[in-house]
Amino acid sequence: MGTSARLPELPEPLPWMSEEESKKAWMTVRDGDLLELLLLAHAARIGSPVDVLEWGAGRSSLYYSERLAEQGLLGNWLSIEHNRGFFLGEIEPELSRRPTASYVLSEDHAPATAGTTLSAVVFDGGDLQPYDPDREQDRRADLDAYVALPASLGRRFDIAIVDGRKRRRCLLEASSLLSENGIAILHDAWRPYYQCAFEAYAHSIRVGDELWVGAQRDPALREILPAHAFTEHFESG
Numbered sequence: 379m380g381t382s383a384r385l386p387e388l389p390e391p392l393p394w395m396s397e398e399e400s401k402k403a404w405m406t407v408r409d410g411d412l413l414e415l416l417l418l419a420h421a422a423r424i425g426s427p428v429d430v431l432e433w434g435a436g437r438s439s440l441y442y443s444e445r446l447a448e449q450g451l452l453g454n455w456l457s458i459e460h461n462r463g464f465f466l467g468e469i470e471p472e473l474s475r476r477p478t479a480s481y482v483l484s485e486d487h488a489p490a491t492a493g494t495t496l497s498a499v500v501f502d503g504g505d506l507q508p509y510d511p512d513r514e515q516d517r518r519a520d521l522d523a524y525v526a527l528p529a530s531l532g533r534r535f536d537i538a539i540v541d542g543r544k545r546r547r548c549l550l551e552a553s554s555l556l557s558e559n560g561i562a563i564l565h566d567a568w569r570p571y572y573q574c575a576f577e578a579y580a581h582s583i584r585v586g587d588e589l590w591v592g593a594q595r596d597p598a599l600r601e602i603l604p605a606h607a608f609t610e611h612f613e614s615g
Contacts, residue, residue, distance in 0.1 A: 397587075403438035403541075405565055409586040412607055413563070416585070417442055417537065418449060419602035424536055424559060427453035431528050431535040431555065434542025435459035435469050435498055443496045447478075455496045456535075460503035460524050460543050473498070484523065499527060503543070519543070528555055541565040549575035549592070561597050564590040568613050587612040 400410025421428040428451060432439060435457040446452035459465045462483070473479045473496065481498035501524045508517040525547045528535070537560060538552035545564060549572065552562045562579065564572060567590030576582045579592030583599060585607050591599060600608070 401437070402441045404436050405589075406587045406612075409565070409589050412586040412589065412603065413438070414442060414445060416563070416591070416599070416603060417446060418451065420537065420561060420597065421446055421449075421451035423602065427451055428536035429453045429533065429557075430455040430537045430539065431552065432457040432539040432541065433524075433545070433548045434540070435465055435500075436541070438539065438541065439469065439496065439498070440472055447495050452495050453536075454494060456528070457496070457498040458501070458524060458527055458542070459498060460501045460521055461505055462500050462502040463505065465498070465500045469498070484527075508543070525551055528552075534560070536560045538562045539565075546572050546575045550578050553578035553592070553594075556594065559595055559597070560593065562592045564592070568611065584608070584611050 398407045399405070400407045402410040402414060405413070417430075428446070430443070430446070430452070432455065439455065439457045443452060443455040446455070459469070465481075470481065473481060476496060478494050479496040480494050481500055484499055484501040501521070503519060503521055503524060507513045508519075521544050524542075525544050529551060533555070534557040535552075535555055536557050538548075538556060540548045540552060540562060541564075542548070545566070549562060549564060553575075556562065566572070566588050567584060568588055576590070576592060579594060581593045581596045582590065584590050585599065585603065588611070591597065
């Protein structure tokens with residue numbers, strides 16, 4: 379690896395496998411722990427502070443950005459959020475306590491990243507739940523600007539996390555926004571309607587319960603993740 383980092387120790391496979399919710403992100407404990415290890419190890423392998431793009435703000439934005447910053451491995455974490463009410467109620471109170479964090483509303487301007495390690499652009503797309511059979515109309519919500527914003531910034535990202543709305547489209551966008559050794563990470567990868575976007579990546583692998591990692595160069599994840607990270611994926615729900 380390009381620089382040293384104190385990587386977290388993970389529990390043994392059987393106790394670790396659990397649908398209990400992680401305190402690090404809105405995902406299983408197994409995936410929350412795996413994602414932490416993956417982010418730290420991949421950033422250490424790159425050998426310089428990484429720029430992270432995330433569609434879908436949440437616990438992950440707050441927890442993982444702090445972990446990378448503690449290790450001196452974070453350049454900037456940019457989170458794009460579609461649900462303004464959720465962001466202002468759940469994320470902004472914690473974010474506002476961090477001197478190197480900031481956010482802007484989408485109708486204002488793109489965030490200045492100088493001096494910040496965590497920044498966010500917050501759209502006002504409402505509380506969309508397209509997975510609810512009674513809310514099929516949510517699939518037709520216009521989130522074009524939310525999807526397209528990162529491409530307008532003229533930047534490349536070392537890591538792109540896709541965990542918000544319009545995930546298939548965001549995965550496709552991320553494929554052209556990654557740095558040479560960048561990786562894209564998708565949550566809820568078991569959903570079939572996301573999987574057609576996997577073809578945009580030369581390398582593709584399932585990790586943990588519900589994670590998927592794509593890259594244009596082989597990220598050699600088996601060298602940095604334990605063997606049981608690649609078994610017993612969640613396939614229905």
